[in-house]
Amino acid sequence: MTGYMIVHIPIINYWIILKQKALKVSGVDEIKLGTIAAGSIIHYLDDTEHNNLSHISNLQRIFPDSYVWMDKFTMKNLELFNSNATNGFNLSETIDDTITSMGSRKLKNWIAFPLVDKKEIKGRQEIVNSIINDDNISDTLDLNLNSISDVERLMSKIATYKISPRELVYLKNSLENVKVIKESMIKVKGKLKSFGDKIPSSKFIVDEISKT
Incomplete structure (x- = not known):
């Protein structure tokens, strides 16, 4: 997909190595921050009894120059997902005429990350x-x-x-x-x-x- 960089991880054992390295204080500067974050997430999933992680096969990186980046304060002021008025409507629910739950989640993602x-x-x-x-x-x-x-x-x-x-x-x-x-x-x-x-x-x- 345009705007993403896919890094393929061939086997789950490599993920285990990543999560172990991610939690070590020494040597973390040799690993990209995104990889460290991914390793930490895998560690969390493993600790919460998700005992089969072999389906996780890639990383997806979002490039900051591909989207309009908005902080939580901006999103709140624009009322993208929450209205500032009592019983008011936000942008997401106003334009969400999707049929499936997956479509609704995709629309929210597009609203949160507008293309440039x-x-x-x-x-x-x-x-x-x-x-x-x-x-x-x-x-x-x-x-x-x-x-x-x-x-x-x-x-x-x-x-x-x-x-x-x-x-x-x-x-x-x-x-x-x-x-x-x-x-x-x-x-x-x-x-x-x-x-x-x-x-x-x-x-x-x-x-x-x-x-x-």
Whole structure:
């Protein structure tokens, strides 16, 4: 993704080394601060009985020149997420017409980190414009997004071995709906097609769940 630097960590053992080094006073100057922070987070997860961390495979760095950076005071004054008036409305809840929980979280993230790159902004606008002007895409999104569960939370439950059989079925059904959305996107041109091409295939996961 533009604006991010991905650093791949091949095995969980390396994370263990990182967390150990991150907590040592000596030698921390040899490790980038972001890596130290990541190691500390892994240490916390390990201590709170998240015994399987192998799904954590990369770091994502947010570059400060890619977004408009706002402190908490600025966010409060702009009433982005909390209103200063009793029973008032904030920007997030005023414009949040998303269908899924994942969409709502993504919108909040976009509000908190506004883009500054003109090309990135126009690319986002192009995707929205494509959806608005294509009834088939709009109908497909409306129909299928309504049937998609909170996949992000379901995946976190899998990682911690806390997912139920019913939730696995929800995941399978959601991934099947994502497939329909992907297929509709790759039929069009421009940024929306590129976006659809980036959605990974989930056939293996769907097939495995279907076998159980």
